[in-house]
Structures are given as structure tokens and as C-alpha cells.
Amino acid sequence: MLGTIGATPLVRLDQLLSRRGPRVFAKMESFNPGGSIKDRSAAGMVLDKIRSGELTPERSVVVESSSGNLAIGLAQICRYYGLRFICVIDARTTLRNRSILKALGAEVEVVERPDPQTGELLPVRLARVRELASTIPHAYWPNQYANPLNPRAHERTMQEIAEALHGDVDYLFAAVSSCGTLRGCSDYVRRTGMATTIVAVDAMGSAIFGAPVMPRLIPGHGAAVRPDLATETMADEVVHVSDLECVISCRRLIRREAVLAGGSSGATVAALERYAARIPDGANAVLIFPDGGDGYLDTIYSDEWVTDRFGEVSHLWDSNGSTTFPAYQEAL
């Protein structure tokens, strides 16, 4: 199974934008065995260390703070090699993810109370991981927010995209949290001299690019603290996307492309729509879709959840606008 990480499909989305302009592609990371792009990060930070004998089932313990996709990626690798994995999550972690982690044999520790000063859960989770890592003998903390092996794993993500488009990638839209994906893609682009404009897609209320921190509803992209992996030059442009824009774009993705994608994928679509007027006709724009929509059925794809939080907004994605559904016309 672990051999199926990576080599995900790059699919053309030709019904997404209402005007014919850029050629839009999505890198479908939900095709990884754990269901997300974070399988690549987990493999990059842990797999080589296991294979080289640095981490062994007899004595090593992997500890990490993650409430979702990275935890699932780590859990499946640790299970396969028989390593103990302690995962520190917080009360916002979905029941589905907790169940997956348990099924994969991870030991789950839940942080309930936020930091009294900031009201944030992340600092408390990180403090607990630091404590576990310093008290458990032979503990290994991958530390996705600072570990250079995280971005290194994503150089391959960009290589796959570049190869699929014969090097012709004019724009890349990538959601950011640890910044592993974006940094890895950006490092590859700079190293190989590709002429790709890299657009970071962040959440409104995220601290990554220095904006004031605000509560966010949709997990995946955004971070409450600026990660060590973030650099000044990793992105050419930054677009901040609201929770409502994510919801609208995810729903539009289904309507126009029949793609059930996660919240941060919707964020890249929202960013593209905002940015599209600046992209020349015929240019290739690639969106990285970090995960699928099955983990968001109780939120983004629940009419009740959406109406409770944003009011009656379905008209924002229900109308077809000027979309012509070219696939249907071609089928005729």
C-alpha cells in the first residue's frame, strides 16, 4: 500500500470557469492510500528513517500533533512497520478521523482546554507533544511545521505536475498550513528554473502571512502560528480565502465538475476565480487538491451546517451562471 503513495492523477477541469481562458488542472491527492497529500509528508519524514534502521519497532515511538490527514498518513506507516504512534489531537478533531486513527492502531490523546492567553488549541497540543518527545525514550517527533523532510517530499509532487504538462506550468495554486507542500513545489520550481507563478492560498484569519488571527471553521489550510518552514520567497502571490468562499467553491466543484473535494481544494478554486482575470488565455493553471470531500460531509456538504453558519446561501452555487458544460455538448 505504501508504494501507492504519490503518482496521483492530474485531471483537466474544463467546466469550472464560466469563461474559456486558462486551462485548469487539479492534482488529485485524495488518490493517496490515506486519502490525502499528507501521506507524502508522512512518508518523507518517517519512511526513510524506518528503512535505514534509525527508527525500529522495538524501541522507537513516533509522536505528533495532527488532527487529521498527517495523523492518518503516519498511522498507516507506523502500523505497517509495527511502530508505536502517539497522536495528540484536540477536541475539534472529527469523530471520523478519531475512528480512522483508532482503527489504524494509533494511540490518541485529546487536548480539551485551549491556551488561556490566546484561546488557541494548537499551542497546547504542541506543548504536550514536546513533553512526550522529551520524556519518552527514543521518541521521534516528525514536527511537520519545521522538518525539512516535509517540503522535500513535495518536490516530487511538483515534479509529477511538471512532467504531466511537459514543463509547461504557468500558475500553481497551493493551500498552506505547515507550508510543506508549497515550499517543496516552490523549491523544485526555483531549482529547475521553471517559469511558474506560485500562488499561496491561505485562510482568512491565519497567521502564516502576518494577518491577525481569527477563528476559522474549516480545517486543512491556515495556521494559528507562522510555521518555521515559511519563507519570504516561497510564494509569488498570496490569496486569503474566507470559510464561506470555501463552501461556495466546493459546492460549485460538484456542480460543474462532479468532484467531491475537501475544503482547502475549494479554497484553491476560490483563489483561482479571484485571480483568473490576470491569467492569459491558454495558460496552464494547476490547483493542488489536498484531499477528498468525504471528511466534510457533516460540514461543507451539510445544508443544515451551512445554513446555520452562513444563512441561506445556496443561490451562490446553484445558478449555472454562463457555464456551458462543454462535456455535455461534446457528448452530443
Ligand SMILES: Cc1ncc(COP(=O)(O)O)c(C=O)c1O
Ligand atoms: C486538507 C489539507 N489541505 C491543505 C493542507 C496544507 O498543506 P501543508 O501542511 O503542506 O501546507 C493540509 C495540511 O495538513 C491539509 O490537511
